[in-house]
Amino acid sequence: MFKAFFEALFRSWLSIVGSVLTTVSAGVFLVLLVVAELNPGFGGGYGGIVAFLFLPPFFVLGLVLIPLGLARARRRKEPARAPVIDFNLPRTRALATVVGALTVVNVGVVGTATYKGVSTMESPEFCGGACHSVMHPEYAAWQRGPHSKVACTRCHVGSGAEWFVRGKATGVRQLVSVARGTFERPIPTPVENLRPANETCEGCHARDRIMRDRLKVFDRFAEDEGNTWKKTVLLNKTKAVHWHLDGAVRFRSDRRRLVVAEVARPLPDGGVRTWRNEALDGGAALEVFRTMDCTDCHNRPAHxxxxxxxxVDRALASGALDRTLPFVRREGLRLLLKDWPSWDAARAGIATELKAFYAAGYAATVTPGRAEAAATTLFELYQRNVFPEMKVGWKTxxxxxxxxxxxxxxRCHSSDLVSADGAKIPTRCEVCHVTLAEEEEQPEIxxxxSGE
Ligand code: HEC
Ligand code: HEC
Ligand code: HEC
Ligand code: HEC
Ligand code: HEC
Structure with missing residues (x-):
């Protein structure tokens, strides 16, 4: 049975190449499939890409080459005659059985590959890991954020055929630009391509659950020798703030949504109230129209x-940064804000400068080891947020x-925007939060x- 099959196969070099391609890629595919199932995320995301995106095309190419080769061999032998398939011949029956069995295997492999390929492209490891340096900043920030368990595609592609196709279309364009090295650095924020937040965010954050005010304490440190610990206490009027969700506020701004030229809100009586920044009106770049949603305030929920x-303040409060080092708040911030050309330069520069600072003024109390440890922590803070390779800085x-x-x-709650009757969008502090203490060492509240 197999003999007949192989005899037919070896009559043409095309079908030989085809069978080798198919067999090798299927073999490697199956091995990688098992490895990937046993340890998810192997190869830092590249494993999945090799297995599920790179191999299947070779597998299919091989499958196409085999019958092509067979047909060519036959034409060479008996030109101008269509093949006669006679199931009375044992040879034909044997061939049909082998081809049938292999087709089942092939459909299985191609099916698994397609399914795996799609889910690989949906995985954060693919989004963030594969386009490594390109999306590294977003990936790194996502990993540390509150949404590190939420897949990239939950917000960037989401469910539904239309968004799936739109997501894949932009994805392919992005892959091409990554391959050609023509992508923008830093990556622009995708205002137009984001799914409507009300669909994505509200799938997890029910509206009534976010309508509650919250008391928040902020740890702050002074730039004095003792890095004095201070506290700010706010009562956030979160319920009033989330009014915007029902308010259907529309605005016109630049693409980055940084400069707002015009704001409008429908009024209960059916009219519309509009506020304008007269100084900006007509600005050609200000042509993004949006109805406010979650991401107009929570624009960086994942990144x-x-x-x-x-x-620096969080590191001081948690103890990650040694608070007993004189002026470490001031010096640390100064070093983080320096424009280092690369991570290596930052690592070395922060250590050198911090050690020099303590050697000059505090040689008796601060050992080089303590300064070194603080420099290491500072560099970690830097490395989480600044990516010179992608031109991502503190303010990007x-x-x-x-x-x-x-x-x-x-951007809106400002005296620059004025309505026709001279009104402004409120700027009184208490509209948004009651400031119960602002940078106090021992807030009474x-x-x-605490009942003391
Ligand atoms: C909880 C929702 C959410 C998740 C999960 C999420 N993103 Fe985003 N992402 C956003 C939003 C919102 C923006 C737009 C930011 C803005 O407007 O400032 C964005 C922007 C981006 C940008 C544009 C550049 C930028 O920083 O503005 C990239 C690239 C990106 N995300 C990649 C990813 C990758 C890769 C993952 C997974 C590792 C991911 N995102 C997961 C919501 C999300
Ligand atoms: C798949 C579910 C899911 C989706 C989708 C999602 N979130 Fe979340 N979000 C969470 C969870 C879970 C937490 C809590 C994480 C924690 O407490 O550490 C969270 C935390 C938050 C927080 C911080 C709350 C706090 O306590 O300070 C904000 C703000 C937030 N999400 C906004 C958004 C926005 C905006 C979107 C849409 C762009 C979004 N989320 C999409 C699940 C989700
Ligand atoms: C795109 C413009 C825009 C942005 C950005 C914006 N707001 Fe507003 N906000 C408005 C408008 C318009 C009103 C209605 C003002 C009026 O009718 O007098 C409003 C009203 C409010 C109110 C009053 C609601 C009430 O009970 O009357 C609060 C509180 C508020 N905003 C908080 C915030 C906070 C906090 C932020 C930032 C996280 C913010 N807003 C960002 C446009 C904006
Ligand atoms: C006008 C700006 C604005 C809009 C629009 C907005 N938020 Fe908020 N949100 C805030 C502010 C300000 C806070 C209070 C700050 C805090 O508690 O961290 C907050 C708090 C939150 C919290 C934490 C509150 C809690 O009780 O745990 C979540 C979660 C959240 N918002 C989700 C959302 C979601 C989801 C949407 C869209 C459906 C949304 N927000 C729309 C400004 C906004
Ligand atoms: C339009 C709403 C709005 C107005 C008006 C407003 N704030 Fe805020 N403010 C916020 C929000 C939102 C936060 C962030 C709260 C959070 O992170 O939980 C904040 C945070 C703060 C903080 C904490 C800063 C920190 O991180 O240490 C201080 C202090 C503060 N505001 C002072 C003021 C003062 C003073 C005024 C009046 C001149 C004012 N705010 C007006 C919305 C507002």
Whole structure:
């Protein structure tokens, strides 16, 4: 039976190449499949890509070459005659059995490969790991954020055929630009291509569950010798803030949503109230129209690059950064903000400068070892947020969740936007939060709450 099959096969070099291609790629595929099932994420995402995206085309190519070769061999032998298939011949029956059995195997392999290929392309390891340096910043930030268990595609592709196709179409274009090295650095924020947040976010965050006010304590440190620990206490009026979700607020801005030229909200009586920044009107670049959704405030839910002062303060509060080092808050921040050309330069530069600072002023109290340890922590903070290779710096991707640098809420809640009757979108602090303490060493409110 097999003899007949192989005899037919070896009559043409095309079908020989085809069978080798198919057999080898199927073999490697099956081995990789087993390895991948046994240890997920093997090869840092590349394993899955080799197995499920790179091999199947060779497998299929081989499958196509085999019958092509057979047909050519036959034509050489008996030109101008269509093949006669006679099931009375034992040879034909044997061939048909082998071909039939192999077809079942092939359909199985191609089916598994397609399924695996699609789920590989959906995995965060593929998105973040495969396009390694390109999406490394987003991947790294995602891994540390509150959504590290939420797959990239939950927000970027989501369910539904339309978004699947749209996602794959942009994905393919992105892969091509990665392969050609023509992608933009840093990667622009995909305002147009994001799924409507109400579909993605609200799948997990029910609206009534986010309508509750919250008391928040912020640890802050002064830039003095003792790095004095201070606390800010806010009562966030989260319920009032989430009013926007029902408010159907529309706005016009630049692509990055940084500069808002116009804001409108429908009124209960059917009218519309509009606020304009007269100084900006007509700005040609300001042509993104949006109805506000979650990502106009929580724009970095998964890729929350931190601000340098927040990183240093958190490290001081947690003890990761030695708070007893004189001026470590001031010096640390200064070194993080320096424009280092690469990670290596940052690692070396931060260590050299910090050790020099303590050697010059505090040689008696601060050992080089302590300075070295602090420098290592500082570099870790730097490495989480700054990616020179992708031109991602501290300020590349602003976060709209508060009003740092008069951005975020203050893009609209600002005296620059005025309605026809002279009204402004409210800027009173208490509209958004009650500030119970601002950078105090011993806030009364915390004593009261702790019952002391
Ligand atoms: C919880 C939802 C969510 C998840 C999960 C998520 N993203 Fe994003 N991503 C966003 C949002 C929202 C933006 C737009 C940010 C903005 O407007 O500032 C974004 C922006 C991006 C950008 C554009 C550059 C930038 O930083 O603005 C890239 C690239 C990206 N994401 C890649 C990924 C990868 C890779 C993963 C998985 C490892 C992932 N995302 C997971 C919501 C998400
Ligand atoms: C698959 C479910 C899922 C999706 C989709 C999702 N989230 Fe979340 N989100 C979570 C979980 C779970 C947490 C809590 C993580 C924790 O507490 O560590 C969280 C945390 C958050 C927080 C922080 C809350 C806090 O306590 O400070 C915000 C803000 C948030 N999500 C906004 C969003 C936005 C905006 C989107 C859409 C772009 C989104 N989420 C999509 C599951 C999801
Ligand atoms: C106008 C800006 C804005 C919009 C729009 C917005 N949020 Fe918020 N959200 C805030 C602010 C401000 C807070 C309070 C800060 C905090 O608690 O971290 C907050 C808090 C949260 C929290 C934590 C509150 C808690 O009780 O755990 C979650 C989760 C959240 N928002 C999810 C969402 C989701 C989902 C959407 C879209 C359906 C959304 N937000 C739309 C500004 C906004
Ligand atoms: C795109 C513009 C825009 C942005 C960005 C924006 N807001 Fe608003 N906000 C509005 C408009 C418009 C109103 C309605 C003002 C009015 O009718 O007088 C409003 C009203 C409010 C109100 C009052 C709701 C009430 O009960 O009357 C709160 C609170 C609020 N915003 C908080 C925030 C916070 C916090 C942020 C940032 C996280 C933010 N807003 C970002 C446009 C914006
Ligand atoms: C439009 C809403 C809005 C207005 C108006 C507003 N804030 Fe805020 N503010 C926020 C939000 C949102 C945050 C972030 C809260 C969080 O992270 O939980 C914040 C955070 C802060 C913080 C904490 C900073 C930190 O990280 O240590 C301070 C201090 C503060 N605001 C002071 C003020 C003062 C003073 C005013 C009045 C001049 C004011 N804010 C007006 C929305 C507002």
């Amino acid at each position: 929350a690059y931190q601000r340098p002062k927040d990183e 991707y602003p976060d709209f969740r508060d009003h740092e640098d008069d951005s975020g809420c203050f 915390l004593d009261a709450l």
